[in-house]
Amino acid sequence: MENIKTDMEDLSISTELPRDGLDSHLTAEKALDSHPTAENNYNDDDMKFLVVIPAKDEEITIGSLVALARRQGYDVLVIDDGSVDRTSEIARVAGAKVIKNNHNKGKASAVKKGFKYAVEKDYDAVVFIDGDGQHNPEEIPIVLNPIVEGKADVSLGFRFGNNTEMPMWRRIGKRILDYLTGIAGAEVTDSQCGFRAFNKKAIKAMAGELKGEGFSVESEELILMKKANLGFAEVPITCRYNGLAKTSTKNPVSHAAGIINTLILVIGERHPLLFLGLTGLLMFILGLGIGLWTIWRYYAGHYFSFLYAGVASMLVVVGSITTVMGVVLNVIPKIIKRELE
Incomplete structure (x- = not known):
């Protein structure tokens, strides 16, 4: 464990990805040994990559997520959406650039800021992962691969089969939202997964067009992807739910209602x-x-x-x-x- 002292207090950055209430924590060292990172078949020196992590009150997991991404050589941007805990401080100590909202503005606001930052800093590709620990940062190269190989403008992670711990009620809700997103014009395997990568063309398209609020941003990204005629690839990913302190800062019912409301408006328009x-x-x-x-x-x-x-x-x-x-x-x-x- 590495301890770094700041002028505020001692902040400990663990290489563990904590599980609230569990004794068997996943450490970064174990993770890198047991889940080997996909071999990069491209020249990292030729491309600039940014990992964006929207987060709110994620002090338990944010340090390990940032550390694992930084260890692979990626720049990391954490968008702190009005956290009242030490999310920002821990993210900075772990090596991330942090942009903090004074109050909670919703995930869409954080995602839009991530795209805007990527455009301003001229990144070749940006990857989004959730800040609650459900996504595995070691799979970033896997999700990035279709982008760097020039096979797609957008690479979409999808949670599937034994690779996900998704509860049954979430699976049912996901199916419904996938179907509605398909009606809205973007038929994909997993419309609500936040683990995604975008190349420079897609980054510019998203940065200039995203208008949604709250958690409907994933569906809106897909609709804009179709509108901009962006090529996409789908990549199977693992996903954790069991043992995490929380996997959403929003009530599941209001979360789904907000997404459905957005999709209905889009369907009505298109x-x-x-x-x-x-x-x-x-x-x-x-x-x-x-x-x-x-x-x-x-x-x-x-x-x-x-x-x-x-x-x-x-x-x-x-x-x-x-x-x-x-x-x-x-x-x-x-x-x-x-x-x-």
């Missing part, structure tokens, strides 16, 4: 006929059905329900308007595009 047209058609059919049933009840039992009649009328009117809006919003952009060409 696929108005699907989102508005189909929704409006379903409302129209439902209203028509209720209306016919109300009329049948009147003729069969001489009883007329003004409530059901009102609901039916509202659904038919709103459904018709929504369907027309979907058709119009789907056609207008195509007409404008044709005129510009």
Whole structure:
């Protein structure tokens, strides 16, 4: 263990990647021996790499993550998103450059700052990993490989099979979000994994276009990737959940709700006929059905329900308007595009 004294207090940087409440800690030395780093088949001197770690209150894990990345020769940037613990101090002692937000602004803000920093410092590639310890820094070269070999602009890690400790409820939620992201225009194996690498072309595209907030940034990156016609590769990675103090600073329900809300807005913007047209058609059919049933009840039992009649009328009117809006919003952009060409 290396002890470095600062003017604030003694900070200890351990080569262990701690597990809260567990006696069997994973040390950096053991990790490098038991999980060999992928062999670099490129010249490191020709490219500048940056590892970005968004973090909030991650003093338990941040030191080891930074140390493992630095040990492989990568520059490390930690975006401290308003931590109230020693995350920033420990990251600095471990060798990272730190940018700290005065208050919590969400993961998207941290990711955008990472891209902006990479552009300003002219890095050839940037890798993002989470700060809670679920990602293995020794796999950075594996995720980077498609970038340095020129096979992709974006390299996406995906959690799969026995390589992940993901709880069942997370697997189900991931499937749903993967499906919605696919509808939004970016079909990939794991839409929510934060372990990703971007080349210079992709970095510039992301830095100028990312607008999302909170934890919806992963889905937005994929949508922008498709929009910018960036090539991508998918790389299997390991992922830990068991034994970690926490794997998200946000409630899972609100996390998923925020992502779904963003995806719905994107789907509505990019696929108005699907989102508005189909929704409006379903409302129209439902209203028509209720209306016919109300009329049948009147003729069969001489009883007329003004409530059901009102609901039916509202659904038919709103459904018709929504369907027309979907058709119009789907056609207008195509007409404008044709005129510009």
